[in-house]
Amino acid sequence: MAGMRHRSGTHGSPLRRKSSTDDRAMRLFILVIAIYLVIALAFPLYVMFSKSLENSQGAFVGFQNYLEYFNTPALVYSIQNSLFIGVVTTTITVTIAFILAYALTRSRMPGKPVFKTIAMIPILVPSLLPGIALIYLFGRQGLINELLFGYEIYGPIGIVIAEVFFTLPHALIIIITALSIADARLYEAATALRANRARIFFTVTLPGVRYGLISAAFVVFTLSVTDFGAPKVIGGDFNVLATDIYKQVIGQQNFEMGAVVSMVLLLPAGLAFVVDRIVQKKQVALLSARAVPLEPLPNKRFDNLMLTYSIIISIFILGILGVCQFAALVKFFPYNLSLGFSNYQFDLMDGGGWDSYFNSIEMASYTAVFGTIVVFAGAYLVEKGQGLGPIRGAFQFLAMLPMAIPGLVLGLAYIFFFNAPSNPLNFLYHTMAILVISTIIHFYTVSHLTATTALKQMDSQFESVAASLKQPFYRTFLRVTVPVCTPAILDISIYLFVNAMTTVSAVVFLYSPHTTLASVAVLNMDDAGDIAPAAAMGMMIFYTAAGVKILHYLLSRGIEARTQAWRVAVAK
Amino acid sequence: MSEVFLKIENLTKNFGQFTALRDISLEVFQGEFVCFLGPSGCGKTTLLRAIAGLDIQTQGSIAQAGADISVLPPAERDFGIVFQSYALFPNLSVEKNVAYGLESRRAQRDEISQRVAELLALVDLADQAKKYPAQLSGGQQQRVALARALATSPGLLLLDEPLSALDAKVRAHLRMEIKDLQRRLAVTTIMVTHDQEEALTMADRIVVMNHGVIEQIGTPQEIYASPASQFVADFIGTMNFLSARIASSGKCLLEATEIAVDTSGLEAGQQVQLAVRPEDIHLEAKESASAEEQNQTPGTIESMEYLGAFVRATVKLHQSGARVQADLSAGDIDQWAMAPQAAVAVTLPADKIRLYPLDA
Ligand SMILES: Nc1ncnc2c1ncn2[C@@H]1O[C@H](COP(=O)(O)OP(=O)(O)OP(=O)(O)O)[C@@H](O)[C@H]1O
Ligand SMILES: [Mg+2]
Helix, strand or coil: CCCCCCCCCCCCCCCCCCCCCCHHHHHHHHHHHHHHHHHHHHHHHHHHHHHHCCCCCEECCCCHHHHHHHHHHHHHHHHHHHHHHHHHHHHEEEHHHHHHHHHHHHHCCCCHHHHHHHHHHEEEEEEEHHHHHHHHCCCCCCCCHHHHHCCCCCCHHHHHHHHHHHHHHHHHHHHHHHCCCHHHHHHHHHHCCCHHHHHHHHHHHHHHHHHHHHHHHHHHHHHHHCHHHHHHHHHCCCCHHHHCCCHHHHHHCCCCHHHHHHHHHHHHHHHHHHHHHHHHHHHHHHHHCCCCCCCCCCCCHHHHHHHHHHHHHHHHHHHHHHHHHHHHHHEEECCCCEEECHHHHHHHCCCCCHHHHHHHHHHHHHHHHHHHHHHHHHHHHHHHHHCCCHHHHHHHHHHHHHHHHHHHHHHHHHHHHHCCCCHHHHHHHCCHHHHHHHHHHHHHHHHHHHHHCCCCCCCHHHHHHHHCCCCCCCHHHHHHHHHHHHHHHHHHHHHHHHHHHCCCHHHHHCCCCCCHHHHHHHHHHHCCHHHHHHHHHHHHHHHHHHHHHHHHHHHHHHHHHHHHHHHHHHHH | CCEEEEEEEEEEEEEEEEEEEEEEEEEECCCEEEEECCCCCCCHHHHHHHHCCCCCCCEEEECCCCEECCCHHHHHHCCCCEEECCCHHHHHHHHHHHHHHCCCHHHHHHHHHHHHHHHHHCCCCHHHHHHHHCCHHHHHHCCCCCCCCCCCCCCECCCCCCCEECCHHHHHHHHHHHHHHHHHHHHHHEEECCCCHHHHCCCEEEEEEEECEEEEECCCHHHCCCCCHHHHHHCCCEEEEEEEEEEECEEEEEEEEEEECCCCCCCCCCCCEEEEEEHHEEEEEEECCCCCCCEEEEEEEEEEEEEEEEEEEEECCCCCCEEEEEEECCCHHHHCCCCCCCEEEEEECCHHHHHCCCCC
């Protein structure tokens, strides 16, 4: 045969496939998204690190800032405080969440969906809100401050309570998942061996969820150590790493020291992230084993106990929310308790007024729309693309990285990178665009994992079949991949929207007078002493997020009903 | 059926250090139905994917219809493919699935729907056009996948274990249908299977593979009647293997029994495996089992297994203690009053015996 140029026995370099138009297009797209991740994530972080090695004139000074940091007792003390808050919050939250998850999965108490929904509410509010409620309850003029027996709510007590409220849903989701994959056969075996309830609990239940508990503990620890809202509102003089960054940057304009504290804050978050990834892998291995789902048996005493417990937790959550709504409506606490909407006249206060609220909705909508497109397309290209192995590997790493970056650190890194006059992207600074760009990055990892999971569940031969039928990849992407993954796509967009509404940490460094946000307004009004309007704005965020969540629920139900005919196949 | 349609030369595929295919050369003729047959993990799917361009070979060339396609991406090759999972698009109806490859070809709408109707009629699914894949049985889904693969009239049809997800009855029925369809359309077809019955009934030629190499290429009859290697002999059908030694040209020794057999290619003194199929062995009742006649050795029936049309007897050979399986018809049993413990003379017909040198 004449054209056999590729024959070569056993030696010679391996053959490489000629690139198709599709291959080239997909590589181009993946490069575009990878460049976005590099510019919006890798570069800023790198610039921040190098800033921590410079003095305020921009001269390289090695680790001198770090030396100064560790020789300033007031600053170093915050490390201890942060760790203290992290450990105490983790212990309390994981315990509470475990018992609640146990009630939701292992009892026959009534009203489980209601309790579960209530426990998820904290996701819909900024972390500043529980602090505000605590001031109304336990502050100097608080409604029930006698209950503290003279202790001060401003400080570790307040921070921990607020963090427990804020982190509970995150721990709960993980532990419920861990408890639901339990294998009924193990329990049957243990019962057959006449083990009593307590023994079964310690020999079967706890070991079965150990990865879930570890994972939940690390997630809660990271959230509470890196959170900025609660210590800002109710921390008083109790300094933590997150508030230090804010004070160094906003208060003292000491950007270099802010960078140093950020690097310090990266350590616990990064460590927690690594441990969590390792544990997640093991958990997945457990998940894929074929288990018989456990059906809890009725047990009157136990069910009543669990019901009581769930009611108490629900009262705690709804109480915090109720107090905020009460605070928002009361005319002048505690002197004039009549109700009205005067606190909703945001335009009369600092913080940007009603514009902030509408800016937030705009920002959250852009984040949801563009974020979902970028994240889903990115995950698709990484999963299905051909060639460019190293770039896809780097992409995967960059997609996982944001999970380990606290919002404040990201925000500060953006100041350093985008505010530099020499940066051609400088024009983005102080725009709506930079808020959207940073928020997408901030919440990239979870969205990316959701997309990847959905894509992995699809038949991997779709693309092969489409290629054999000479169909361009984007056609199959739009006609098959996207419709089949619609539930995951909706999940991602709602996740991005809600988080964009409630987040404070990254955007607090990036908003401008034209792009004030509702969550930042809560912070600034609280700072200015306008606590009631801050509560009112916080509740506006809650109602908006909850409304969108409900809309999402109805939409998903509608889509489910419409696609029922073919969904059977995907579920199989 | 004389023109070479697909020509594979010296094809090797490595996955890292592991060699999945080693120096494969193969020709497939125009309109032929070829089966890749072999045990799990032998490289059948890997070879099929190389032909499709889905997972390109490390070395070697592939030519289709005279053109070198060795490194072309799948979209630039000419083939239709059906996977074991069918990979039907779950959100598209049957007719949309079948039309999937037609739509962008600037064809008119009614032209497309006419072609789809034609294809659905071909696979006998005209009444299922509006349904979604999830609403069809496994066999119906399989036929939709087939129609979709054939829609663009590809020159080459690739089938990767298309029937393995189906139950036995549907499988037997679809075997006939696919074969029939293939013959009518005269489309060159390669099917991967690890089911020898499937390969024997459907293929024009079978490519038997093992550990990444081709053991034998031949028609079903050739493969069955004259397996080229001990592996093929063992893999296809049931085969008795007995240790023997070449005595001289045309003769080998099974213990004390002299066996006349074709010994070409083998040397005197060489140790061999003597292979013979159960249905080729003759048994007759013999009171005084001696070994006077050529190719005959004494034995005792140990057990008999009723298999419907025939009975499979396990016979212990007196000289070696080895056991062979031999098939008996109902007539044989009556004639010779065969029963367990009966002494028999076991005849191994010279023309049905094959010898394989013992590997070192
Ligand atoms: N992507 C891959 N990476 C590494 N090894 C692979 C890969 N694909 C296949 N292999 C290995 O190559 C060998 C041949 O695989 P292949 O899928 O071709 O087998 P097969 O003959 O189709 O088997 P089966 O009947 O089980 O489908 C196997 O040992 C398999 O483990
Ligand atoms: Mg295979």
